Amino acid sequence: MATDKQSIAVEIRNVGKRFGDFVALSSASLSIPDNEFFTLLGPSGCGKTTLLRLIAGFEDVSEGQILLYGQELEGLPPHKRPVNTVFQHYALFPHMTVSENVAFGLRMKGFDKSRINETVQRMLGLVHLEKLADRRPHQLSGGQQQRAALARAIAPGPKVLLLDEPLSALDLKLRQAMRLELKQLQKDTGITFVFVTHDQEEALAMSDRIAVMSDGTIQQTGDAREIYDNPLNRFVANFIGEANFIDAELAGKADGLCQYRLPNGHIVSCGGAAPAPSGSKRVILLRPEKIGLIADPQAGGLEGVVSQAVYLGTDTQYRVKIDGGMSLLVRCQNFGSDMSRFRTGDRVGLRIEDGAARVLAD
Amino acid sequence: MARNSAVRHYPGFLSATLACLFILYAPLVVVMGYSFNASQSITVWGGFSLRWYHEVFVGTESAKFKSAAWNSVTIATAAAILSTSIATAAALGMVRGGWFRGKALSFALLTMPIMVPEIVTAVATLIFFSAIGLVLGYGSILIAHVVFCIPFAFLPIAARLQGIEPHYEEAAQDLYADRGQIFRHVLLPLMMPGVLAGFLLAFIISLDDFIITNFIKGSGVETLPTAIFGAVKQGIKPNIMALSTLLLLVSSLFVSVSYMVGSLGNRGGRSRSGKRGS
Ligand SMILES: Nc1ncnc2c1ncn2[C@@H]1O[C@H](COP(=O)(O)OP(=O)(O)O)[C@@H](O)[C@H]1O
Numbered sequence: 328m329a330t331d332k333q334s335i336a337v338e339i340r341n342v343g344k345r346f347g348d349f350v351a352l353s354s355a356s357l358s359i360p361d362n363e364f365f366t367l368l369g370p371s372g373c374g375k376t377t378l379l380r381l382i383a384g385f386e387d388v389s390e391g392q393i394l395l396y397g398q399e400l401e402g403l404p405p406h407k408r409p410v411n412t413v414f415q416h417y418a419l420f421p422h423m424t425v426s427e428n429v430a431f432g433l434r435m436k437g438f439d440k441s442r443i444n445e446t447v448q449r450m451l452g453l454v455h456l457e458k459l460a461d462r463r464p465h466q467l468s469g470g471q472q473q474r475a476a477l478a479r480a481i482a483p484g485p486k487v488l489l490l491d492e493p494l495s496a497l498d499l500k501l502r503q504a505m506r507l508e509l510k511q512l513q514k515d516t517g518i519t520f521v522f523v524t525h526d527q528e529e530a531l532a533m534s535d536r537i538a539v540m541s542d543g544t545i546q547q548t549g550d551a552r553e554i555y556d557n558p559l560n561r562f563v564a565n566f567i568g569e570a571n572f573i574d575a576e577l578a579g580k581a582d583g584l585c586q587y588r589l590p591n592g593h594i595v596s597c598g599g600a601a602p603a604p605s606g607s608k609r610v611i612l613l614r615p616e617k618i619g620l621i622a623d624p625q626a627g628g629l630e631g632v633v634s635q636a637v638y639l640g641t642d643t644q645y646r647v648k649i650d651g652g653m654s655l656l657v658r659c660q661n662f663g664s665d666m667s668r669f670r671t672g673d674r675v676g677l678r679i680e681d682g683a684a685r686v687l688a689d
Numbered sequence: 690m691a692r693n694s695a696v697r698h699y700p701g702f703l704s705a706t707l708a709c710l711f712i713l714y715a716p717l718v719v720v721m722g723y724s725f726n727a728s729q730s731i732t733v734w735g736g737f738s739l740r741w742y743h744e745v746f747v748g749t750e751s752a753k754f755k756s757a758a759w760n761s762v763t764i765a766t767a768a769a770i771l772s773t774s775i776a777t778a779a780a781l782g783m784v785r786g787g788w789f790r791g792k793a794l795s796f797a798l799l800t801m802p803i804m805v806p807e808i809v810t811a812v813a814t815l816i817f818f819s820a821i822g823l824v825l826g827y828g829s830i831l832i833a834h835v836v837f838c839i840p841f842a843f844l845p846i847a848a849r850l851q852g853i854e855p856h857y858e859e860a861a862q863d864l865y866a867d868r869g870q871i872f873r874h875v876l877l878p879l880m881m882p883g884v885l886a887g888f889l890l891a892f893i894i895s896l897d898d899f900i901i902t903n904f905i906k907g908s909g910v911e912t913l914p915t916a917i918f919g920a921v922k923q924g925i926k927p928n929i930m931a932l933s934t935l936l937l938l939v940s941s942l943f944v945s946v947s948y949m950v951g952s953l954g955n956r957g958g959r960s961r962s963g964k965r966g967s
């Protein structure tokens with residue numbers, strides 16, 4: 328087998344899954360390299376769990392193939408696949424202690440006692456549960472249960488770890504702490520993580536790469552920066568971060584950037600443009616934090632009136648009514664001075680750097 | 690809560706309750722009380738004595754009672770073990786087997802015997818056994834008991850299994866357990882309160898069955914209920930009361946244990962799902 332094949336941990340080729348007439352997943356293709364922290368991101372019901380269950384073997388694909396290190400998985404039952412799952416609700420065995428839970432996979436694999444004990448100790452150390460080894464799951468807090476589930480899934484040394492929204496049941500502070508821990512754990516163990524979440528912040532903070540899903544299809548795959556800065560379509564742009572969408576018309580080209588004319592006649596230079604005939608209509612994306620507000624508008628610049636100002640601590644969010652109809656969301660960082668503070672009703676100029684706006688493919 | 694306690698305020702609640710309790714338990718109390726009677730009479734109190742218990746174990750009829758008790762206990766044990774095993778398999782099929790044609794019908798057929806009048810089952814079983822030429826005796830009693838115990842064992846086991854989320858089996862499978870290992874290490878321990886409750890229920894049902902047993906026992910083989918019935922036909926002696934008291938004691942012991950096992954298991958389950966708070 329070719330070496331480059333083997334460095335791909337999970338390969339998903341045109342995988343589809345139907346439940347009766349309902350299409351839960353359609354022609355999904357993904358290539359997840361070894362040792363990567365890969366995230367499936369999408370709203371509830373978009374098919375993330377379904378994709379994980381297909382990889383784990385709990386469901387059979389309706390079409391397509393799933394390969395693990397080049398090996399076709401079709402027909403292999405879950406207990407013969409070298410992947411482990413951290414379930415959304417952990418599914419810790421209630422009749423076993425924490426260490427018995429962690430030992431379970433090792434016992435089923437037929438390891439000898441001393442090796443099991445040694446591994447269990449190491450795993451409990453890894454997730455800081457040594458002191459709670461003899462507790463039952465119902466005697467643990469949510470965060471502790473989460474770590475026990477993690478230790479149980481990692482103990483048998485899977486090649487790929489599947490995590491189904493493992494942090495969603497935790498409160499905010501704990502969730503943020505666990506993000507870092509999980510990321511570190513992935514680095515330390517070198518196991519390929521396929522992580523599922525509906526929380527875009529979580530995805531951006533943890534992932535090497537992200538696949539954004541909606542309605543059973545993968546919309547875009549890329550690292551956090553690509554997905555955020557260069558979203559392919561409206562769904563991705565909207566799901567990750569905040570967005571202004573403006574209908575615009577291609578007016579020409581300059582310095583390798585496309586010039587788009589906004590409905591009010593103003594011209595902006597956009598990056599990420601696909602070549603298109605002059606006059607063609609597109610949607611352009613303007614991130615709120617990429618727009619600057621200035622107190623004294625320059626001639627020929629965009630101008631408008633602040634219609635709403637919401638103070639959010641580190642920054643302030645404005646809604647600005649632009650002359651000529653449209654309304655834009657703007658987010659400004661709150662610096663030390665009060666210079667950048669505007670109030671409702673203030674007349675402001677908007678500064679948009681060349682290339683800050685992106686053209687969407689559709 | 691308020692609505693539950695409100696029932697107390699209905700007129701006649703107390704007297705109705707007391708009347709029911711009296712009718713239910715007064716005869717039992719009389720039987721238990723007179724089993725300690727020193728005199729031969731079943732109506733006149735002659736002081737406290739254990740003579741009738743002594744009589745049960747060493748008296749003239751003791752050999753008959755002992756063999757009947759032995760039959761009852763061994764049949765009840767074997768019937769409980771066999772029916773519980775079959776009921777466990779049936780519950781797994783019904784609850785975890787997914788959808789299959791005739792599932793609702795299967796469920797009805799499994800549990801309906803509980804609602805069929807026992808005398809009908811008894812007559813039918815007798816006719817069936819003679820039709821196939823089965824020799825009536827210990828074996829025929831055992832077969833009949835296994836069969837009519839199955840629905841009683843099935844209900845608590847199926848109820849318990851329904852309460853176990855399939856996540857645990859998937860987790861076990863994810864951790865390299867095959868079907869047998871999933872059953873042994875995960876499903877069976879989680880089902881155990883239901884299985885035990887089913888076993889104890891089957892044991893009790895078998896132990897105190899009279900009607901069916903009386904029809905199909907053949908001659909010469911007795912269980913405790915049929916032996917007691919036989920003895921009573923020749924006149925009630927206080928030793929019957931002693932024997933009945935003993936039987937009552939064993940029954941209530943089993944029912945209590947069954948109840949405690951059941952509620953213990955449920956409590957564990959509830960606190961678990963409560964903690965997860967999903
Ligand atoms: N076993 C099933 N039978 C029928 N529909 C299912 C089944 N499993 C999932 N679905 C449907 O597939 C869709 C995707 O589900 P899921 O993968 O769980 O979404 P997510 O994990 O992204 O929230 C949902 O609409 C769900 O109702």
Ligand SMILES: [Mg+2]
Nearest residue numbers: 375376377491
């Ligand atoms: Mg899900």
